[in-house]
Amino acid sequence: GDSVTQMEGPVTLSEEAFLTINCTYTATGYPSLFWYVQYPGEGLQLLLKATKADDKGSNKGFEATYRKETTSFHLEKGSVQVSDSAVYFCALLYNNNDMRFGAGTRLTVKP
């Protein structure tokens, strides 16, 4: 079935470092792809999404490009801040309504 695999954490970076969190997917069709973020003590919030191949989702300085040829949707940010410390989840939407989530990657940014 459809699934998502994301890099294991935790990831620890210094402020202003470059961030990449890898995410690959397996799907029979062409799912929409998402990144969610969960700040400490909160629920998951949609960070960005892409609905078709070559689409780039972006929000709050984060970007991810839907790559059909490599079945990937890696999350990137050029300069992380302490406030970006959170758990990041890659996810795909299938059957128009159901989602598969990755295991989550915990990011800690140190000043």
Add this chain to the structure above:
Amino acid sequence: DSGVTQTPKHLITATGQRVTLRCSPRSGDLSVYWYQQSLDQGLQFLIQYYNGEERAKGNILERFSAQQFPDLHSELNLSSLELGDSALYFCASSVAGHGHTFGSGTRLTVV
């Protein structure tokens, strides 16, 4: 505010007891999903309802049950509670094609 409301935010109860968690979906969303998130951060899908009908089951224990009412709010009932049931329980709602919107969760502590 995501528009998905979960109550209560925190719940502390003893082993063997029964609790009910409540979720009001975003206005217009017909689907409600329940997830359990343990300390190791992964999201476990429990159950989905669509317009009052059970649509999909995940890793939901027999001690757990749920329902969705005509006004579309949903309740998750957890009975014969064990220490291992301590977790965050999230509700999410969705409209077709747009991914999940999550509530802020209920933190259940079983003592």
